[in-house]
Amino acid sequence: MRARFQKTFRSLGRHNYRLWAAGAFVSNVGTWMQRIAQDWLVLTQLTPHSGTAVGVVMALQFGPPIILMPLVGRVADRVDRRKLLLATQSAMAATALGLGLLVITGLVTLWQVYVFAGLMGCISAFDAPVRQTFVAELVGDEDLPNAIALNSTLFNSAQLIGPAIAGVLIAMWGTGWLFIINGLSFVAVLSSLLKMRVSELRQLTKTGASGAGMVDGLRYVKHRPDLVIALTMLFVVGTYGVNFSIFISTMSVTTFHGGPHLYGALSSALAVGSVLGALLAAGREQPRLTLLAASAFGFGVAGALAAVMPNVWSFGVMLVALGAMAQTFTTSTNSLVQLRTEPAMRGRVMAIYMAIFLGCTPLGAPLVGWVADFFGPRWALGVGAASGFVAAIFAFTYHRFFMGQRRIPQ
Numbered sequence: 001m002r003a004r005f006q007k008t009f010r011s012l013g014r015h016n017y018r019l020w021a022a023g024a025f026v027s028n029v030g031t032w033m034q035r036i037a038q039d040w041l042v043l044t045q046l047t048p049h050s051g052t053a054v055g056v057v058m059a060l061q062f063g064p065p066i067i068l069m070p071l072v073g074r075v076a077d078r079v080d081r082r083k084l085l086l087a088t089q090s091a092m093a094a095t096a097l098g099l100g101l102l103v104i105t106g107l108v109t110l111w112q113v114y115v116f117a118g119l120m121g122c123i124s125a126f127d128a129p130v131r132q133t134f135v136a137e138l139v140g141d142e143d144l145p146n147a148i149a150l151n152s153t154l155f156n157s158a159q160l161i162g163p164a165i166a167g168v169l170i171a172m173w174g175t176g177w178l179f180i181i182n183g184l185s186f187v188a189v190l191s192s193l194l195k196m197r198v199s200e201l202r203q204l205t206k207t208g209a210s211g212a213g214m215v216d217g218l219r220y221v222k223h224r225p226d227l228v229i230a231l232t233m234l235f236v237v238g239t240y241g242v243n244f245s246i247f248i249s250t251m252s253v254t255t256f257h258g259g260p261h262l263y264g265a266l267s268s269a270l271a272v273g274s275v276l277g278a279l280l281a282a283g284r285e286q287p288r289l290t291l292l293a294a295s296a297f298g299f300g301v302a303g304a305l306a307a308v309m310p311n312v313w314s315f316g317v318m319l320v321a322l323g324a325m326a327q328t329f330t331t332s333t334n335s336l337v338q339l340r341t342e343p344a345m346r347g348r349v350m351a352i353y354m355a356i357f358l359g360c361t362p363l364g365a366p367l368v369g370w371v372a373d374f375f376g377p378r379w380a381l382g383v384g385a386a387s388g389f390v391a392a393i394f395a396f397t398y399h400r401f402f403m404g405q406r407r408i409p410q
Contacts, residue, residue, distance in 0.1 A: 011147040016196045017138045023192030025154045027089075030185025032162025033169070034096060037178035038113070040170055041103065046110045053110060057117045059362045064121035065128065065355040072125050072351045081134040082201065086193050088127035093186035095119050100179030128358060129350040136338065136346070137201045145335040149281035152331045156274035156323075163267065217348030220341075226289060227340055227349070229398040233296055233391035234333050235356050239364035241299060241387035242326060243380075244270055246368050248319070250377035256312045269316040273323025278331055280324070287332040287339075293395030295329040300388030307381040325388075330357070 011017045038057065047053045065072070075084070099116045102108040132148075139147045166178055221227045248266045252258045281287075302325050306318035334353065341349045372380035 009150065011139050011143050011150055014139055014143075014200075016200055017135075017147060019192040019195055020135075020138055020189075021150065021154055023189035024151070025158055026188035027185045028155050028158035029162045029165070030096075030182035032159050033166040033178045034182040036163050036166035037170060037175040038117075041108070041175045042110070042113060045175070046108070046113065057113060058365070060114055060117040061121040061124070062358045062362050064118070064125040065351075065358045068122065068125040072129055072355075075126060075130075075347075078347075079130075081130050081137060082193055082196065082198070084130050085127065085134060086190060088123050088130070089186050089189050089193070091123045092120060092127065093183045093190075095123070095183075096179050096186070097183035100176050100183060103174075103176030103179060124358070125354075128354040129347060132334065132338070132350045132354065133346050136343075139202075144338060145281070145287060145332075148335050148338070149278050149331050152278035152281070152327055153275055156271050156278055156327065159271040160268055160275070217345060217352060220345050221349060221352060224340065225398065227337060229394055230289065230292060230333050230336055230340075231353065231356055233292060233394055234330070234353070235360055236391045236394070237296060237299065237326075237329060237387050238357055239360040239387070240368060241303065241384040242330075243365050243368045243384060246365060246372060247377065247381045247384060250372045250380065251315065254372075254377050256315070258312070262312065266312075266316055266319055269319040270323040273320035273325075274327040275323075276320070277324035277327030281328055281331040281335075287336045289336070289395055289398065291332050292329060292336065293392050293399070295325050295332060296388045296391035296395065298388070299325040299329055300385045300392065301325075303381055303385030303388060307378045307385060329388075329391075 012021065042053050042057055095116055099108070099113070102112055135147045135151065136144050169178055169181075221231065244267075248270065252262045252266055256262065299322065302318055302322040306315055306322055309315040309318055337349060337353050338346060368380050368383055371383055
């Protein structure tokens with residue numbers, strides 16, 4: 001048992017990673033608090049419960065990675081990642097504080113929230129792929145899958161804490177102070193970056209200023225069928241399967257006739273599963289495409305069973321399983337893509353990964369929401385489950401065609 005524990009948390013044995021993990025956890029709690037506050041602000045203070053307005057905010061916040069992908073990938077492979085993270089994290093702190101001040105003073109309007117959401121999305125477009133590749137500088141490739149899984153564990157653990165705190169503070173103080181708290185939470189991650197032992201950072205290969213930039217990254221992926229199939233699977237599941245806010249909210253209100261407390265409890269059940277999935281991934285060695293296929297299939301099974309559960313308790317149990325399968329799939333995909341990519345191309349390939357991971361859910365959300373409105377939330381959840389089965393079929397087809405020819409690894 002002790003050996004298993006040490007294996008699961010081995011990345012924390014590194015000084016720089018411990019600093020990074022602690023700072024990121026505090027910041028992630030603040031981020032989840034702001035997400036709840038932002039939705040509540042738009043829904044209850046700035047609009048008459050407009051889901052469309054929330055969707056616009058979501059698109060502005062998560063759409064920029066797709067638009068900026070060519071520039072982002074090129075920057076990620078050419079700069080000092082630690083210094084760039086200091087800049088992006090500082091910028092995100094400034095946007096949170098700025099929006100918080102507008103809310104507290106009563107000057108905020110909907111269009112201002114749109115502007116700040118767009119700014120945050122543009123900053124995140126640069127921040128996200130750099131954060132992913134920076135982990136390899138902290139631990140090296142041998143512990144990279146473990147470090148990525150622990151990152152996911154911390155992020156989903158923050159999801160258990162942040163929304164609960166946000167609900168209490170909104171009732172006590174209103175939404176504005178939560179933006180301020182999130183802005184201040186970035187001090188933790190900025191401090192961790194400043195206190196790192198720079199000499200212990202593993203220097204990854206960086207490319208020069210010339211070159212075709214993102215075109216090289218797309219060309220590189222094009223000639224790697226294993227990366228193509230992994231990213232295609234991520235696209236399918238990310239677009240149609242990871243619309244959890246739609247699934248859980250519509251099931252809570254329409255099917256089980258509950259209120260916000262039920263919505264929060266079921267969201268926490270999903271987060272519990274995500275934490276379990278991330279912890280299990282942390283104990284594994286390097287992931288293979290067979291694991292991606294198995295977890296995608298498991299996601300489909302869990303989603304299909306959740307869609308037919310007769311009561312809220314059984315539905316909550318299946319959400320735990322669904323969260324575990326989703327986290328296993330996304331964490332394993334992240335690790336596989338990074339480890340199968342040459343260090344000099346990793347930033348550009350991870351920019352493609354993050355564009356798919358962050359940008360595709362808003363693309364599929366309108367369709368999934370339409371299905372929930374016209375056919376019922378159980379059918380919408382069925383669409384999400386189908387995405388897991390389709391992704392597993394892609395992996396099976398890849399295995400039969402390419403592995404039969406022994407052209408590339410699993």
